[in-house]
Amino acid sequence: MAEKSLAVVPRTPGVVAGRIFIYTLLGIAAVYFLLPFLVMVMTSVKTMEDIRMGTLISLPREINFDAWSEAWSSACIGVNCQGIRGYFLNSIKMVIPAVFISTALGAVNGYVFSKWRFKGSEVIFSMLLIGCFIPFQVILLPMALTLGKLGIAQSINGLVLVHVVYGLAFTTLFFRNFYVSIPDDLVRAARIDGAGFFRIFWRIILPVSAPIIVVTVIWQTTQIWNDFLFGVVFSGGDSQPVTVALNNLVNTSTGVKKYNVDMAAAIIAASPTLLVYILAGKYFLRGLTAGSVKG
Amino acid sequence: MSSLTIKGVYKSFGQVEVLKDISLDIQSGEFLVLVGPSGCGKSTLLNLIAGLETVTRGEIFIRDQMVNGVSPKDRDIAMVFQTYALYPSMSVRKNISFGLEMRKIPKDEIKKIVEKVAGILQIEELLNRKPAQLSGGQRQRVAMGRALARSPSIFLFDEPLSNLDAKLRVEMRTEIKLLHHRLGVTTVYVTHDQIEAMTLADRIAIMKDGTIQQFDTPRNVYKNPANLFVGGFIGSPAMNFIPTQVVQVGDGQGVVLDVDGGQSYTLPASPGNGALAQWVGREVLFGLRPEYLSDSLPDQDEEPQVHELECRVTVVEPTGADTIVFVNINGVKTTCRVHPDSAGKPGETMRLVTDMTKVFFFDPDTGERI
Numbered sequence: 001m002a003e004k005s006l007a008v009v010p011r012t013p014g015v016v017a018g019r020i021f022i023y024t025l026l027g028i029a030a031v032y033f034l035l036p037f038l039v040m041v042m043t044s045v046k047t048m049e050d051i052r053m054g055t056l057i058s059l060p061r062e063i064n065f066d067a068w069s070e071a072w073s074s075a076c077i078g079v080n081c082q083g084i085r086g087y088f089l090n091s092i093k094m095v096i097p098a099v100f101i102s103t104a105l106g107a108v109n110g111y112v113f114s115k116w117r118f119k120g121s122e123v124i125f126s127m128l129l130i131g132c133f134i135p136f137q138v139i140l141l142p143m144a145l146t147l148g149k150l151g152i153a154q155s156i157n158g159l160v161l162v163h164v165v166y167g168l169a170f171t172t173l174f175f176r177n178f179y180v181s182i183p184d185d186l187v188r189a190a191r192i193d194g195a196g197f198f199r200i201f202w203r204i205i206l207p208v209s210a211p212i213i214v215v216t217v218i219w220q221t222t223q224i225w226n227d228f229l230f231g232v233v234f235s236g237g238d239s240q241p242v243t244v245a246l247n248n249l250v251n252t253s254t255g256v257k258k259y260n261v262d263m264a265a266a267i268i269a270a271s272p273t274l275l276v277y278i279l280a281g282k283y284f285l286r287g288l289t290a291g292s293v294k295g
Numbered sequence: 296m297s298s299l300t301i302k303g304v305y306k307s308f309g310q311v312e313v314l315k316d317i318s319l320d321i322q323s324g325e326f327l328v329l330v331g332p333s334g335c336g337k338s339t340l341l342n343l344i345a346g347l348e349t350v351t352r353g354e355i356f357i358r359d360q361m362v363n364g365v366s367p368k369d370r371d372i373a374m375v376f377q378t379y380a381l382y383p384s385m386s387v388r389k390n391i392s393f394g395l396e397m398r399k400i401p402k403d404e405i406k407k408i409v410e411k412v413a414g415i416l417q418i419e420e421l422l423n424r425k426p427a428q429l430s431g432g433q434r435q436r437v438a439m440g441r442a443l444a445r446s447p448s449i450f451l452f453d454e455p456l457s458n459l460d461a462k463l464r465v466e467m468r469t470e471i472k473l474l475h476h477r478l479g480v481t482t483v484y485v486t487h488d489q490i491e492a493m494t495l496a497d498r499i500a501i502m503k504d505g506t507i508q509q510f511d512t513p514r515n516v517y518k519n520p521a522n523l524f525v526g527g528f529i530g531s532p533a534m535n536f537i538p539t540q541v542v543q544v545g546d547g548q549g550v551v552l553d554v555d556g557g558q559s560y561t562l563p564a565s566p567g568n569g570a571l572a573q574w575v576g577r578e579v580l581f582g583l584r585p586e587y588l589s590d591s592l593p594d595q596d597e598e599p600q601v602h603e604l605e606c607r608v609t610v611v612e613p614t615g616a617d618t619i620v621f622v623n624i625n626g627v628k629t630t631c632r633v634h635p636d637s638a639g640k641p642g643e644t645m646r647l648v649t650d651m652t653k654v655f656f657f658d659p660d661t662g663e664r665i
Contacts, residue, residue: 183378183380185376185377185378185379185380186380186382186383188345188347188367188374188376188380189374189376189380189382189441190382190393191347191366191367191368192345192347192367192368192372192373192374192394193368193393193394193397193441193445194368194394194397194398195368195393195397199397203382203385203393204382204384207383207384207385208383208384
């Protein structure tokens with residue numbers, strides 16, 4: 001489709017000039033956004049000596065991955081000198097269940113709010129939506145009390161619960177809006193065919209939900225992985241997620257400031273979200289526009 | 296045996312009463328069509344029969360069993376939807392077998408049923424395709440196949456043909472009728488198209504504003520409309536309603552028609568209608584079907600009730616077999632259906648004949664038949 005529509009544009013000088021303008025603009029924007037990342041990557045492969053001698057944007061004289069291994073396994077975070085490895089694993093242990101549970105619950109919620117409306121369901125849905133607009137800071141204290149009562153304060157399980165509760169508003173909204181575009185007649189037909197609530201969800205609704213599942217998983221993964229505030233407030237020493245550890249690593253002020261290690265640690269901490277976008281970015285866009293191009 | 300009985304059913308959504316005191320009764324094997332303009336409640340009534348909505352008041356019986364509290368899957372019905380509602384992730388085969396699977400029918404039996412149904416509807420070569428790979432007409436067939444596979448005691452159709460193009464719609468209409476003849480299953484069919492209703496139905500229920508206006512055979516609703524609404528709804532082109540005054544003509548009554556061009560006719564009503572005597576000197580609506588205001592009518596020479604009118608033609612619309620001619624009577628644009636060869640040109644005067652035994656009189660205030 002895209003190639004076709006490009007092919008029919010006549011190549012008049014005006015069109016060519018327009019194209020050049022567009023690509024130049026896009027190029028500038030890309031460089032502008034990529035430059036900081038480039039600096040990070042370059043700094044992380046320099047030696048400390050190299051950093052001291054050169055400028056911020058000078059190319060590394062030799063490529064050296066020592067800083068990466070140090071950041072991963074031996075950098076000091078506070079008094080603990082084992083790198084960010086353990087915290088990286090903490091983040092994974094937190095993100096996977098939190099994303100899975102919040103997505104699954106959001107799907108069922110969205111299914112109910114779109115296909116099994118009941119008296120007052122619109123009110124409940126509106127109330128749930130308010131959850132999208134509550135700032136993180138507001139729920140810190142009540143959430144701390146709740147986690148304490150449940151006995152999961154300062155633990156990864158506690159963090160999972162916090163992220164599930166906070167993410168539910170968004171995941172429900174995503175799924176509900178997607179399911180609204182699926183004809184109600186499908187559910188009616190399945191009911192007459194003899195399928196029940198969960199069977200219809202499992203056999204009819206879920207198989208067509210792939211686009212919105214991708215969107216939700218990307219959204220939730222990014223949100224939860226990148227979260228700092230909940231991580232710093234609700235985690236204990238050995239349950240800290242990688243974002244908190246990164247902050248502590250950079251702020252640990254014993255001896256020389258190792259910029260290359262800081263940069264390597266930052267790239268490692270950011271890599272999963274980067275990876276998710278590179279791998280599933282096109283599905284993300286497709287999912288976001290899925291409702292508008294039906295038929 | 297009575298297949299479907301509806302007794303005094305009411306349905307409200309919040310404050311809005313969409314169905315009021317609906318009562319119907321059809322025999323096993325009958326084809327019932329619910330017809331009416333959009334918003335008349337016909338689809339709601341179908342959903343009540345299917346059990347997808349619950350009645351506010353009244354009772355529904357299927358095969359003499361009260362089904363008010365019975366869930367859709369246990370009502371022994373199958374439904375075909377306007378949007379077809381095929382499960383998008385399943386192949387045609389799976390779509391047809393899904394309902395059977397839910398009912399725990401053994402696998403080899405399901406296979407047999409699917410093949411039989413596919414044979415009846417000639418969709419064998421489509422069985423492994425997904426709904427997205429089918430044309431509108433094919434989807435329609437699959438949707439019917441899904442309903443057929445369950446061999447229910449009642450088929451419910453919710454405007455199944457309205458998403459098809461005109462030619463396919465006529466073909467499928469005939470096929471549905473054939474299928475009904477072949478299988479003889481009780482059918483309830485919702486449509487807003489009066490031609491579909493007339494061609495398919497054994498009996499028609501014409502609905503408006505949540506009430507049934509008339510419940511009768513296609514022939515009777517055409518020949519004997521209960522009120523102004525039914526008269527205007529059934530028949531194409533629609534019946535003419537000409538406001539006129541009832542006058543005394545000898546022993547009987549008649550109506551005055553002023554045609555465009557200054558001529559005035561007084562047509563004596565057929566003596567059968569005694570009620571018209573009370574309307575002398577008052578205004579009525581004179582209902583005249585276009586096919587009975589024509590250039591010639593069968594047996595027009597022997598029939599004493601046939602009268603002639605000289606009218607000036609305003610617009611001519613050829614349709615092929617017939618030509619529709621518009622004239623003005625009592626200031627109202629009146630449709631006539633004439634033979635193409637005898638149609639006048641606009642501005643010309645044309646001789647038309649009408650049969651007073653085939654006309655209707657309606658109360659202009661209540662719309663009731665006189």
